[in-house]
Amino acid sequence: MEDFAETRRNLVKGGLLGGLALASVVGSARQAAAQASSDSLLRTVLDRGHLIVGTGSTNAPWHFEDEKGELTGMDIAMAKILAKGLFDDASKIEFVRQDAAQRVPNINTGKVDVVIQFMTISPARAQLVAYSRPYYVEGVALLTRPDSDKKTFDDLLKAGSGARISILQNVDAEETVKKVLPEATVMQLDSQPNVVLALDSKRVDAAAVDLSNVWWLAKRHPDKYFDAGKSWNAMLYGAAVRQGDPDWLHFVNTTFGVAIHGHQNEIYDAALRDYFGLTPPARKPGLPTF
Known part of the structure; x- marks a missing residue:
């Protein structure tokens, strides 16, 4: 089989390597594996034939079970995007259901x-794992x-101390609400359902919860x-x-960026519409905006 790099050079010489031609050339999983470092997880995943994803199952709209008991949610959609990029088949995934405390250990072992499990990016965690975009x-x-x-927020602001806000009890709860509603009355409760x-x-009058909720x-x-x-x-x-594998991290970043x-x-x-009720952003050809 002709070497991928040689194929690319020949197409460039012949003036045939436009965007669509390049997409077809790099679309082969076997050719992609050949380009990855021999010790990269990218090669391992492609040879295995499916992706193994750590995630949760109890936090809508991120990861939860549908009426058939199958995992769904925004995190699950991101996993399917990776599988689609790897195998042109979004179903080639093995999900490992895990508690939030298992996210870092399961990566490093x-x-x-x-791990795709509504994981907040922080400098402290970035010392333990490598984060995608x-x-x-x-x-x-x-x-x-x-x-x-x-x-509305304006209504709550105008109400002053007459605006009553519930929030999950924690050391920063009062300060969090007062950042935007300085006069509001804050009620701290022991669970998110409450x-x-x-x-x-x-x-x-209002519950202070995650924007996604x-x-x-x-x-x-x-x-x-x-x-x-x-x-x-804002939290990313x-x-x-796992740290130390630039090929795998670059693939994840590239696939997310394209999606x-x-x-x-x-x-x-589809995930933006289904889980958040949002209109997807318009992608306009020309200069990048990200």
Whole structure:
């Protein structure tokens, strides 16, 4: 079989290597494996024939079970994007269901190829694993009721101390709310379900929860929940891989980049609509904007 590099040189000489031609040349998994370092996980995964992904199963809209007991959610969509890039088949994945505490150990022991489990990127964790480019920016947001007279952020701000906000109990809870609603009355509760239940029972005017939860709940139950239109405290979510393997990390980054900003965006766009109720971004040819 002709060497990939030689094939590319011949196509360039003949003036035949445009974008579509190059896509077809590099589309072969075997040729891709031949280019990877002999000790790279990229070669191992391609030879194995399926991807092993560590993730959770109990946190909608990121990773949860559908009515058939199959994993679904935004993290699962990102895993399918990787499998599609590797094998042109989004189903070639073995999922390892794990607790959040197992994310770093399972990467570093080689139990999984990649962790995609709403993992916040931080300098401390980056000393233990290598992170992909971010695929989402999480934040705190305000969930309100559509029948409330304080359903928008402006309404809550104007209400001053009359605005009651529930939030999960932690050392930063009061400060987190006061960043955007300095006069609000803060109710700290012991669990996330209770934070939302306080809104359901009208004990509070808004629940301060993750932005993704606001989008998820407002999309599923528009008669019950409303996005107040305010988010803050940005946190980056990325996939995690083992350190010391630039080929594998580069592949993950490239595949995510093409899905988010490029032309192979069907899975990513469907996930934005299904889990967040968002209109996918327009990708315009020309200068890059990322």
